[in-house]
Amino acid sequence: MKKPVLAAILATLLVLSVASCGQPTTTTVAEPTEAAQQPPAGAAEVVELVYMRQAEGTPVELELIDEFNSAHPNIHVTVDSVPAQDNYSKLAVTTEGGTPPDVFMTYFTIGAATNGLAMDLTPFIEREGEAFYNMYVKGAWEFNQFGDKIYGIPYRVAPNVVILNVKMVRDAGLEIPSNRGWTWDEFVAFAQELTDPAKETYGYCLTGSAEALGTDAQFQAFLFSNGGKMITEEGLAGFNSPAGVETLQFLTDVVNVHGMVPPGTTSATENICPDLVASNKAAMWMDGSIWEGIIKIMHPDVELTLLPIPTNRAQATMNGGTGFGMSSKTEHPEEAWEFMKYLASDAVQLEWSLAAGWQPGNVAVLNDPQFTANQDNATVGWIMQNYTIYQLSNYPDNANLEAILRTYLQASYLGTMTPQEALDAAAAEWNPILEQYQSENWWSGTWGY
Numbered sequence: 001m002k003k004p005v006l007a008a009i010l011a012t013l014l015v016l017s018v019a020s021c022g023q024p025t026t027t028t029v030a031e032p033t034e035a036a037q038q039p040p041a042g043a044a045e046v047v048e049l050v051y052m053r054q055a056e057g058t059p060v061e062l063e064l065i066d067e068f069n070s071a072h073p074n075i076h077v078t079v080d081s082v083p084a085q086d087n088y089s090k091l092a093v094t095t096e097g098g099t100p101p102d103v104f105m106t107y108f109t110i111g112a113a114t115n116g117l118a119m120d121l122t123p124f125i126e127r128e129g130e131a132f133y134n135m136y137v138k139g140a141w142e143f144n145q146f147g148d149k150i151y152g153i154p155y156r157v158a159p160n161v162v163i164l165n166v167k168m169v170r171d172a173g174l175e176i177p178s179n180r181g182w183t184w185d186e187f188v189a190f191a192q193e194l195t196d197p198a199k200e201t202y203g204y205c206l207t208g209s210a211e212a213l214g215t216d217a218q219f220q221a222f223l224f225s226n227g228g229k230m231i232t233e234e235g236l237a238g239f240n241s242p243a244g245v246e247t248l249q250f251l252t253d254v255v256n257v258h259g260m261v262p263p264g265t266t267s268a269t270e271n272i273c274p275d276l277v278a279s280n281k282a283a284m285w286m287d288g289s290i291w292e293g294i295i296k297i298m299h300p301d302v303e304l305t306l307l308p309i310p311t312n313r314a315q316a317t318m319n320g321g322t323g324f325g326m327s328s329k330t331e332h333p334e335e336a337w338e339f340m341k342y343l344a345s346d347a348v349q350l351e352w353s354l355a356a357g358w359q360p361g362n363v364a365v366l367n368d369p370q371f372t373a374n375q376d377n378a379t380v381g382w383i384m385q386n387y388t389i390y391q392l393s394n395y396p397d398n399a400n401l402e403a404i405l406r407t408y409l410q411a412s413y414l415g416t417m418t419p420q421e422a423l424d425a426a427a428a429e430w431n432p433i434l435e436q437y438q439s440e441n442w443w444s445g446t447w448g449y
Contacts, residue, residue, distance in 0.1 A: 049332060051102065100329050109146070139159075139319050153343075159384060161308060162284050163285050178307075181311060183312065200281060207270060229447060237430040270287070273287075279299075289376070321361065346364045396437045
């Protein structure tokens, strides 16, 4: 059973939405220059494409699109810059109204696919051949996959990592843990050494609000590092397994037992934790790697580095990210595909990543010496190529399901329910929703089954 398009308009997935950091909230459209609007006399007809990107992006993205327009006289791309948190809703509304962007930046690929907003790109990818598929790490493709179909080309990746305040570690006289892996126990001990309540400094900021998208993302990353999964082989809730209960007990103890988090953790959001890290009040926070760049944009003087998620039973984490999707209603699929290939090419991805400070899913870039000269880039590249990667929100009706889960995670942190009770209650609400999609076998290929 498919959900109606407009029923999902308010769905927003975390990982890369940066509007919560105080970014602009109005939609802007970059107008083409007069020269671009007027093709030379006698020239072939120009195909006009609209590309919707996240307004919080960097100027280099616009420069790269100008280069595409110059090199492709038969195609002209006009950019629609929309705040990240509004991308999905605008895609839904414009599709309903018959004027969708031809190509769009997407961190909501599964939602777009299940609501008929995104075109199945599998035929295009198969036409390009195996070499094209192998240009990107498997985890980046899976972020854009639903069942056995692919609805987006990988753009940037954002595995969940620990974002560490280097100054706080140095001031405490400690060494930075290995960027090639550490354990839950080592993580707790390190956070405790960085905690001094008298100075109001704490080792870790846990996102615990039922309203914060990072609350469930944080749980999922620790679940995967404990060998658990969100989804069973039957396509139903799997997080209330013994591994899931152990994970939530661990996080509940982080909040209430280990003395390593600031007061008010159960109401902490994606706004609070980055600010505490940037102001030298919390030494660590866990979220997508892209947040390092976001924090540095807001606080240029802060010293940060990235570490892998601590492991308990598995070397695994969760990946968010961004892809390039094509509208299911575009009138120019071949030209749109040409533009998408350009954006995801080795050369463009390298130029973009070096200029913007974010990480792509492109294998050549992840191993390029210019890219890996930055230690945090090297860490992300190593994680994407060595960890088991599960995908953020890779299930139908994800915004609704995750809102349910967050409520029960918070209940465990507050002590109103045990971890087992909380996860069982969440699973009881998830399963009737997931049962509507079981006939589609959507979990095949992306959850290790």
